[in-house]
Amino acid sequence: MLDRLRQFHRRAPFLFFNGNTFATIGRELAFALFSDLVPGRKREVGSAVAHYIAGVLDRGAMVEIVESLSESTKLRAGERVKTLRGTARGVILRVRSDGRVVWQPDGSRSELIALPESLVTARKKGSPDAS
Amino acid sequence: MKLRVDLLEHLTAEDIRRAAEDSVHRFKPEPHLSKTGTGSLSSASIEERAKEVAHSTALTRKLEARARRSGRRSGRKS
Numbered sequence: 001m002l003d004r005l006r007q008f009h010r011r012a013p014f015l016f017f018n019g020n021t022f023a024t025i026g027r028e029l030a031f032a033l034f035s036d037l038v039p040g041r042k043r044e045v046g047s048a049v050a051h052y053i054a055g056v057l058d059r060g061a062m063v064e065i066v067e068s069l070s071e072s073t074k075l076r077a078g079e080r081v082k083t084l085r086g087t088a089r090g091v092i093l094r095v096r097s098d099g100r101v102v103w104q105p106d107g108s109r110s111e112l113i114a115l116p117e118s119l120v121t122a123r124k125k126g127s128p129d130a131s
Numbered sequence: 132m133k134l135r136v137d138l139l140e141h142l143t144a145e146d147i148r149r150a151a152e153d154s155v156h157r158f159k160p161e162p163h164l165s166k167t168g169t170g171s172l173s174s175a176s177i178e179e180r181a182k183e184v185a186h187s188t189a190l191t192r193k194l195e196a197r198a199r200r201s202g203r204r205s206g207r208k209s
Contacts, residue, residue, distance in 0.1 A: 009170065012162035019170055020158040024151035028190070032142045035135040035191040039184045046187060047175070054158070055170025070132050 002026055002062075005053045023050040034070070038117040041069045044084050073116040075101050082122040089122050141197040146190065153186075 009022040027050040034045045048065040051057035075081060075092050081103060082089040090105040090112075102111050103119065157173045164170040175183065 010164050012165040016160035020155045028147050031187045031190050032139045033134045039188045042187045043184045054172040055164035056172050
């Protein structure tokens with residue numbers, strides 16, 4: 001379905017504004033399909049889908065983003081994580097009793113507290129499925 | 132995680148038209164993808180990202196309400 005929407009965008013059946021037409025269809029479909037995700041993750045899934053259909057994100061990257069955001073939010077101490085947009089990476093130090101996690105970004109001694117939904121598991125560089 | 136295909140059935144063309152209007156300013160009108168192979172989509176501002184989060188939450192609620200209503204209606208018929 002998403003490939004078809006991107007093809008429609010590429011064919012440009014309208015004189016203007018093909019991008020927002022087809023990207024929005026994909027984004028709204030994603031919002032409906034991924035309704036069970038927490039709002040922040042759902043927004044990122046919709047954004048990745050829209051960027052793919054708009055022609056600014058390749059298929060592999062889009063699939064990786066959607067799959068990582070669909071994974072469980074249960075994180076454990078020692079697990080490598082990254083922020084939803086991948087701007088920071090680090091490691092989980094401990095899980096608090098209220099469910100939030102304490103993590104340390106790479107290259108820093110700071111300890112940050114975050115909701116588990118706002119982090120995704122980061123695969124180690126060099127592992128077979130690392131990107 | 133379960134894909135909510137049941138909610139997808141309640142998404143209307145009008146929902147998509149309104150969302151397309153709201154995000155039109157982030158796109159260029161020219162058909163860049165067909166001419167160059169690369170499209171264009173400007174980055175969302177922090178406010179726009181917050182609006183999208185609110186919009187996706189509101190859409191989910193709307194679709195769930197429609198699903199409940201249609202379930203009730205079909206329940207009465209049978």
